[in-house]
Amino acid sequence: MGSILTRDIYGWGTETPRYLNLEPWIMNLVKKQIYGAVGIIIIVVFIYAARDVSQYIHFSGRVAACCEYEKSGIMVNLAGDENYGGIYFLPQGVTVHDLFREATLDDVTGFKDVDLDRVLHSGDRVVCDRVRHLIAIEDVAACIRLAFDMPVDLNKVTQNELMLIPEIGRKTASKIIRFRKEKKGFFGVDALRRIVQEKRYNRIKDYLYVGVLPLDREKL
DSSP states (O other), rough: OEEEEEEETTTTEEEEEEOOOOOOHHHHHHHHHHHHHHHHHHHHHHHHHHHHHHHHHHEEESSSOOGGGHHHHHEEESSSOOTTOEEEETTOOHHHHHHHHHOOOOOOOBBBOOTTOOBBBTOOOOOOOEETEEEEEEEOOOOHHHHHOEETTTOOOHHHHTTTTTTTOOOHHHHHHHHHHHTTSSGGGOOOOOOOGGGHHHGGGGGGGGGOSOOOOOOO
């Protein structure tokens, strides 16, 4: 606080008492400090998350972008074993035995009906149940497929899983599920044109595929 030398119509020299209002400057400084602290927290969380995810993902051979999985290799999820479970990127044509060898899971004695020579495909989930001594092969969850830029089966995906796809909200997802029930399944992704507009169809079609055909062969 104090007097400030100002200039009026008569020139310099008029002394006008004025109080300095520091409150806006202080508030801006506090905001910048808060934003900086939040930014640091986000970076730390990202680093720790990346470290944890890297322990869960295993690569074999050349690492490729997820969108190239069909050309360069496959993505397989090994589950049921906390020591060896995770996401594995493997070359095409690998078998269950190749996956176990890559995971250093050599002790499979006692498992029933294990087809170690079965060829794995991208999106397979191999579950090792050591309690019942069984090995099952199923599809990975839709959320994992979408996270790795892989389409989901239009005849198996749930309403909540559909809502993970951009441009599909609750209303659109409900229409798709209702249409699937009424028609007893989809025979092709292009049937979505009867549910959504062409622009939206073009934006969502690459997220979906038809892998399991319905038993009723009546064409949609």
